[in-house]
Amino acid sequence: MxxxxxxxxxxxxxxxxxxxxxxxxxxxxxxxxxxxxxxxxxxxxxxxxxxxxxxxxxxxxxxxxxxxxxxxxxxxxxxxxxxxxxxxxxxxxxxxxxxxxxxxxxxxxxxxxxxxxxxxxxxxxxxxxxxxxxxxxxxxxxxxxAPRFVWRGLMIDVSRHFHPVHVIKRNLEAMASVKMNVFHWHLIDDQGIRIESKVYPQLTDLASDGLFYTQNQIKDVVAYASKLGIRVIPEIDVPGHATAILTAFPELGSKPGATYSVERYSGVFDPTLDPTNDNTYVFLENLFTEIAPLFPDTYFHIGGDENEGKHWDANENIQKFKKAHKLKTNHDLQTYFNIKLEKVLNKLGKNLVGWDEIMTPTMPTTAVIHSWRSENEGLPKGGSLIEAAKQGYNTILSNGFYIDRMESVIKHYQNEPIGDIQLTAEEQARILGGEATMWSELTTSETIDSRIWPRTAAIAERLWSQKDVNDVDNMLKRLDVISYRLEELGITHIKNKAVLLRNLSNNQDISSLETLMNICEPLKIYSRNQGGTEYKTFSPFRLFADACTVDAKDAVKFNRLVKSYMASPTENTKAELIVYLKQWSKNHETFSKLEKTPLLNDLDSLSKNLSEASSIILQKLTNTTLSDSAKAQLQNNLSVLKQDHVDVEVAMVESLEALSKYN
Amino acid sequence: MxxxxxxxxxxxxxxxxxxxxxxxxxxxxxxxxxxxxxxxxxxxxxxxxxxxxxxxxxxxxxxxxxxxxxxxxxxxxxxxxxxxxxxxxxxxxxxxxxxxxxxxxxxxxxxxxxxxxxxxxxxxxxxxxxxxxxxxxxxxxxxxxAPRFVWRGLMIDVSRHFHPVHVIKRNLEAMASVKMNVFHWHLIDDQGIRIESKVYPQLTDLASDGLFYTQNQIKDVVAYASKLGIRVIPEIDVPGHATAILTAFPELGSKPGATYSVERYSGVFDPTLDPTNDNTYVFLENLFTEIAPLFPDTYFHIGGDENEGKHWDANENIQKFKKAHKLKTNHDLQTYFNIKLEKVLNKLGKNLVGWDEIMTPTMPTTAVIHSWRSENEGLPKGGSLIEAAKQGYNTILSNGFYIDRMESVIKHYQNEPIGDIQLTAEEQARILGGEATMWSELTTSETIDSRIWPRTAAIAERLWSQKDVNDVDNMLKRLDVISYRLEELGITHIKNKAVLLRNLSNNQDISSLETLMNICEPLKIYSRNQGGTEYKTFSPFRLFADACTVDAKDAVKFNRLVKSYMASPTENTKAELIVYLKQWSKNHETFSKLEKTPLLNDLDSLSKNLSEASSIILQKLTNTTLSDSAKAQLQNNLSVLKQDHVDVEVAMVESLEALSKYN
Known part of the structure; x- marks a missing residue:
């Protein structure tokens, strides 16, 4: 800057x-x-x-x-x-x-x-x-x-949880308010088909639980987006992530004789379309031909991610086909499939976009590579974005913009797409921009706004503003204002927190729960819902973890205060720390006055240990020497607070610990 | 009970x-x-x-x-x-x-x-x-x-302010949760046409500001209501309330040569369809014929209210027509019009419903009389409901269920339709039930839920439960629970209050505003928006009065405490009173710490006088003799608090005054 x-x-x-x-x-x-x-x-x-x-x-x-x-x-x-x-x-x-x-x-x-x-x-x-x-x-x-990148998108996954039209529309308005211009609509996945097909009504009849958009609704959303200057890119994820499609059309699957039913859990599943079956292409061509005109945009996303090929490996005919067509690997087979789809899409006037798995040596550079993998997924740092641009593909970045990983806005803000890498002007021009991705395994319409916002506004800035606009503190200051203004568009990220706490408490005083919520964050990086089987799609997502959000308000402030105090202790900072510690030390008393419910009981240990730890640290900070038993108690409290509680982590526990060791 | x-x-x-x-x-x-x-x-x-x-x-x-x-x-x-x-x-x-x-x-x-x-x-x-x-x-x-009445409805006016499909749907769900079974959809009024006509696209092109339901959306809502066991009755209000229709088709108006434009204010306006013009009937028959099939219900509401006939009186041809057809009054002329419409509706398999003005001596008893007027509108007590039943009409009651009058839930709960009036079994059976009416001149989608709920749940009980279920205290206890449970259906009556206060305060600490909100109620019985010209349809409805609701929480509790204390003073009650008075006496200090904004300045006098009055009464209550200057100050404070402030009234000011006089 x-x-x-x-x-x-x-x-x-x-x-x-x-x-x-x-x-x-x-x-x-x-x-x-x-x-x-x-x-x-x-x-x-x-x-x-x-x-x-x-x-x-x-x-x-x-x-x-x-x-x-x-x-x-x-x-x-x-x-x-x-x-x-x-x-x-x-x-x-x-x-x-x-x-x-x-x-x-x-x-x-x-x-x-x-x-x-x-x-x-x-x-x-x-x-x-x-x-x-x-x-x-x-x-x-x-x-x-003027924008730095031409593609500034938000992807919303409506398969894992369905999000009705008005939820999409209010998020389009929020996107427009921070100048985002691409809505990527992840419409089909293992957990459900969310778009009406009149050609294949079986899709939604058998694999949507009645939760899908009619074609009229799709048109309505696309028209609405257009009024806001937002392009809409549909995604039909194939050949993997195909459980829902195969629930309706098992004969297109790669496992002979198998039947399928809509997936209720999260993860990467085996059901995969059969790329050696001509009927697969007939089906997809018909479906694409029906769906394509609903979306005036020339880009069309075919997914292509996370196909592990297990059913391909187990299928003799598919193995024979590979040999006959000189396709050495499953990647080659998927590229064969992708190239056939690209021809279909080209006939429909569409450019193919796919997740970065589609970038194989034989994939034509007419495809757009959607980069999502990097070090976390075993790829080299920088991931596929730069590689794609160098190989001649247009490309967009989502690695680092996975907002469902529940990481701090700071991390996303600092996710500079190009950095110091030297690119030719041509290569640079191929980097179209990026997209925040809202995968919704753990996100219902009641909580989705608090998972998208306000962090996505910082991503919008990363993609619109110049590279040297990167002052984190300044961004955070501006984000506070932008965030609450989103409420005027109906975005529920702030107001639904209290709704969930009222539900948890059975409509009792929620002040002690708010205190806890403001220091807790949902478990990060997919450590909530281990193995994808703790939660089903219809499990309750009205829990304490759902009320909590990334960048927990008081935790963020307390962490800064502690850092500042450790670096150079002042009486002012100390006074501010004491305000927090007093609040926390008294909180369990308030919490304990609530009439108990099973959901509240789950928070008891968190509440109790927070208050005890805070009291002891408060003593220490106010120059009282701690007794050995107090020290032992504190160690015990901190070790409990460091554990996961009902799918949240205490986001300032390290600061508490640092303070407890500070002399 | x-x-x-x-x-x-x-x-x-x-x-x-x-x-x-x-x-x-x-x-x-x-x-x-x-x-x-x-x-x-x-x-x-x-x-x-x-x-x-x-x-x-x-x-x-x-x-x-x-x-x-x-x-x-x-x-x-x-x-x-x-x-x-x-x-x-x-x-x-x-x-x-x-x-x-x-x-x-x-x-x-x-x-x-x-x-x-x-x-x-x-x-x-x-x-x-x-x-x-x-x-x-x-x-x-x-x-x-089993229900006492078969017709337990909620009317929503979507003309004065448009309420999109998802707002309607969440209210249908809330209705179903308290066993209501009729949604009366007030679709056309002076301020806008809210239903798509393919036969007459001019209607929404010229008179909707783009805010209307497509026919697909209407079908979707009707199907959704059906799944919840709710009938949907459309209302096309004619021949008065016709400004929007005449904006598109001025030639059907009663004032020759006039042009019209969509009304932006509230009230009763002159534009009226010409009942002597054959084209009026051609238009209405075409429109009804197009719209009727969207609504499977056999009842169809034609409004018919508040036609003051000014343009009829001023139109020579209409006067001639009346003479030629021996129609003595404008009521007779309107009945002539209504009977023609009834024939159209009968052809379409529909029964005509109209507001009680349609009940004239010559109106056939096949019509359903929707009773809305009573003493407030110059009719005898009991209004038109009993009269209609006695005259042989089926009838439904809305008088006493006008929730837009912003009166206490107690009043609506006690609005017993039949009471002690002796009716024959036949007459009694003609009283089908009733409807809460949500006229939306002062209500946007952001505030409509807090205007409908929770009061409408008590009306639902009045219409479902037996007559002897009428214990107010018990109802209020149950209503508290039912009210917060509505949040799980997305009803925003609780959560949007904080949204509006955050907006008012520019995202500062809202606790002092909440304190004020919990003792203030919006002005009642149409005294907000005097003459209908203080607010236009697009005026801001995000003001303090919009955050406030009927039956202000703390005011209700305080009023009860004072009543109880005056009747028999106990130390316990006194202690409870003191808690409130202390809170209020300190509130202005908190309020004053806020960075000033024009919207906050409007509340300054209210906040200041409340704190001053509370402090002085607190002194008095704690056995301090008041000085003469304190007494004078208190009188002054109370007289200010009795005035209207920014469209609200202080709902416990009389209790404050009573307490100040109590010895």
Missing amino acids: SHAQDALASTYDLMPWPKNIQDTKQILPITENLTISIDGPAQDRVHFVATSFLRRLSGRTGVFINSGFPTSAKANPNATIKISYKNEGKLTIDNDESYQLNVSNSGATITANTDIGALRGIETLLQLTSNDATTYYFKGASISD | SHAQDALASTYDLMPWPKNIQDTKQILPITENLTISIDGPAQDRVHFVATSFLRRLSGRTGVFINSGFPTSAKANPNATIKISYKNEGKLTIDNDESYQLNVSNSGATITANTDIGALRGIETLLQLTSNDATTYYFKGASISD
């Missing part, structure tokens, strides 16, 4: 941070008389988003804006906010999303080459909303902005 | 209260092995609701139930919960909704004549969920239940 930006980033709560910004040292008051005009062709998108801008602005300020809708520039040449653009944008990777925004005392102007660029500018303007004690206003600024 | 029921009502949190209940003194534990079987024809509805029952049960108890779905009785003859019924119910007013439920140590049985009766039993069983410190279980009971 340049020096000038650095200074401004402390006063503007913009996310993603724009390419160029100057402070005009002016402010534009938000009054009842505020109006918006639009000048440009094909105004549907801008009219829609500008109307929504007016509602959100009015809702957050309470200003009774007289004009409820934008008008044409002709009808209102003196509008407060003048939006103009030259062309209707196309939802492609070549679209121009740049814009200029200028806010002065007398008004605001947004200019762009395309309507979609104008949408991005409108969101920036809304983020300039500010106030003092007596007025709401837009902070003055002169901004010239 | 009979004595036996009275005793049980203190231990069972059922709502609506069943017709007959006995305590079996047993409990049925809820374990992982719980299963459900279904025995009966056409299992779609029961399968759907029983599956949802399993999810809700698992979600509220955390029990990992192994079987995610019910099975047939054949497949599982030893199910924990056995559901059986004889016939597929019909969604008509003749349907049998009775059921028997028996819960013992060894299992539960639900038996009914129809699947819809079984659904009602499933909801009762879920309400028996209970727990001690170590297990969750169903309370044992032997219940035989």
Whole structure:
């Protein structure tokens, strides 16, 4: 971050941070008389988003804006906010999303080459909303902005848990608010078919539990996304992850005579389409031909991941086929399959996208490689992204953006796609961008927002903003504001926490549970749901771990305080630490007053040990020498707190321990 | 309430209260092995609701139930919960909704004549969920239940503010959870057309702001309601409330040459269809013919309310027409219009329903009279309901169930439809039931749930349970439980309060705002939005008044305490009063620490006067003699608190005053 930006980033709560910004040292008051005009062709998108801008602005300020809708520039040449653009944008990777925004005392102007660029500018303007004690206003600024990457996506897995249309729509709105532009819709997996096929109604009849989108709903979502300047990429994951498809069509499977039923657990499963069966291609061609027109985007994701080929190895005919076609490995066989699918997709005007397993020596470079594996999956550091770009593939990055791993936003924010690697301009251009991936094995519609947000906003910045915009502290400060503003779009990441705690407590006082929640985080990196068999798709996801989120509020703050105190102890920091320790030391008393329930009992040990440990550390911190028994007690408390509790970890236990050892 | 029921009502949190209940003194534990079987024809509805029952049960108890779905009785003859019924119910007013439920140590049985009766039993069983410190279980009971009235409805006005499909669906689920069975969908009014017409696309093109249901969405909602055993009645309000229709088709209006535009304010407006124009009937017949098949129900609501006939009086041709047809009054002319519509509807297999203005001497008794007016609207006490029944009309009651008037749940609960009036059995049978009416001039999708719930659950009980189930205190106790359980259906009445306060405070500590909210209620009986012109449809409804709800929690409790204390002062009650007064007296200090915003400034006087008044009363209560200046100060504080503040009233100010005078 340049020096000038650095200074401004402390006063503007913009996310993603724009390419160029100057402070005009002016402010534009938000009054009842505020109006918006639009000048440009094909105004549907801008009219829609500008109307929504007016509602959100009015809702957050309470200003009774007289004009409820934008008008044409002709009808209102003196509008407060003048939006103009030259062309209707196309939802492609070549679209121009740049814009200029200028806010002065007398008004605001947004200019762009395309309507979609104008949408991005409108969101920036809304983020300039500010106030003092007596007025709401837009902070003055002169901004010239454009994205670093053209592909800034969010994938939502609707197979493991189904997420209805309104959940998708509110997340599209949230995406647009941080300038994301690709919604990748993971529609078919082992746990269910979520898209209606009229050609093959058996798919949803037998493998959806009634939870799927009708084609009308798909069209509705795609149209909605388009209004927000968001492309929609469907994913039909084949040839693995095929249990649901094979539940309807077992004859297309690689295990002769097998029957299948919708998978209720999580993991990598054996059922796989038979790539040597002509009917497999007939089926897929028919299905793709039916589905493709619902998605105007030219990219189509065929998955291709995690096919372990067990049923291929066990099937004699498939082995013979491999020999006959000189396919040495299962990878070669899958590439044979992929190339056939690519031809089908090309006929339908689509480019094939697949997870990085599809990148084999024989796979044509017309495919787009979706990079998801790296060191964690046994690949070299940097993973497949750079490799793909060097080999001539267009490519997008999800490795490091797996938000279902429940890791800190800081990690995702620092997941720089290219880093210091030297690439030619051509190679660099092949790196289209990236996607946050919301795999939903452990995520229902009640909790999905708190798994996606606010972390995905930081990923949006990583993909939009320049590489040198990387100050973590500053990002965290801005993220706080952006996060709570998402509530105006109906995002439930904050409000549903209390819902879950009320349920846990049987509608008793939840304050002691909130205290616990604010220091606990769900188990990370798939250590919740070991082996994929602790939870079924219909297991309860209204537990304490579901109320907890990554970057637990008080844990984050406490960890920083302890770090700062250890580095240079001050009375101020100490006082702040004592506030936390006092709160925690008293918490078990409050918790214990609750009428017991089985769900609360599960938290008893966590609550008790936290209070005991905090009390003892508090003694130590206030200069009381600890007795041997107190020391022993503390060791015991800390060792309990270090264990997993009901699928959460205590996210500041190491700070507690450090403090307990500090002299 | 009979004595036996009275005793049980203190231990069972059922709502609506069943017709007959006995305590079996047993409990049925809820374990992982719980299963459900279904025995009966056409299992779609029961399968759907029983599956949802399993999810809700698992979600509220955390029990990992192994079987995610019910099975047939054949497949599982030893199910924990056995559901059986004889016939597929019909969604008509003749349907049998009775059921028997028996819960013992060894299992539960639900038996009914129809699947819809079984659904009602499933909801009762879920309400028996209970727990001690170590297990969750169903309370044992032997219940035989049936509704008092066949028509137990909720009307939602989607014209004044549009409420999307998912908002409607979650409210349908909430309705079903308290055994309501009619959703009355107010689709067209002055402020917008909310249903797609393919015959007349101009309607939504010109008069919906893009906010309407497609026909596919209508079908989806109707099918969803059917699965829950809920009938759907559309309302197309004519000939008044016609501004939106006339925006698209001004030539059908009664004011020659006039043009119209969608109304942005609230109230009763002049635009009215011309009942003397043949094209009006052509239009309505085409529209009804298109819309009617979307709604399988045989009832169709044509509104008919609040036509003040100003444009009729001013139109010479209409006056001539009246003379030519010997129609003396505008009521006669409207009846002429209504009778023509009834013929159209009869051809479509529909019965006409209209608001009580349609009940004129010449209106055939085949129409259903929807009673909404009473003393408040200048009619005799009891209003039109009894009158309609006596005159031979079937009739339903909404007078007294106008939840948008923002009155206490107690008032609605006590709104006994028949009371002590002597009716013949025939007359009595004509009183079909009633409907809560959610007019949405001041209600957005963010606040509608808190306007409907929990009060509508008490109305549901009034319409389902026997007349002698009328103990207010007991109802309030049960309502507390029922209310928070609605959160599991996604009802936002509790959680959105904090969202609005976070917005008001700009994401600062909301505790002082919560304290204020818990003693404030939105202005009642249409005194918010005086003249209908303070708010437009797109004005902000994220204000303090929108966070507040009827029956403000702390105000209700404090009012009771004061009443009890005045009647017989005890030290215990005094101590409880002191807790509240201390909280309030300190609140302004907390409030004052917030960084000021214009929206917070609006609350400053309320906050300050509350704290001052509470401090002084606290002094008085703790036996300190008040100085003259303190007394004067208190008078001043109370007089300020008695005024309206930002569209709310302080709901315990009279108790404060009473306490200040008490010696």
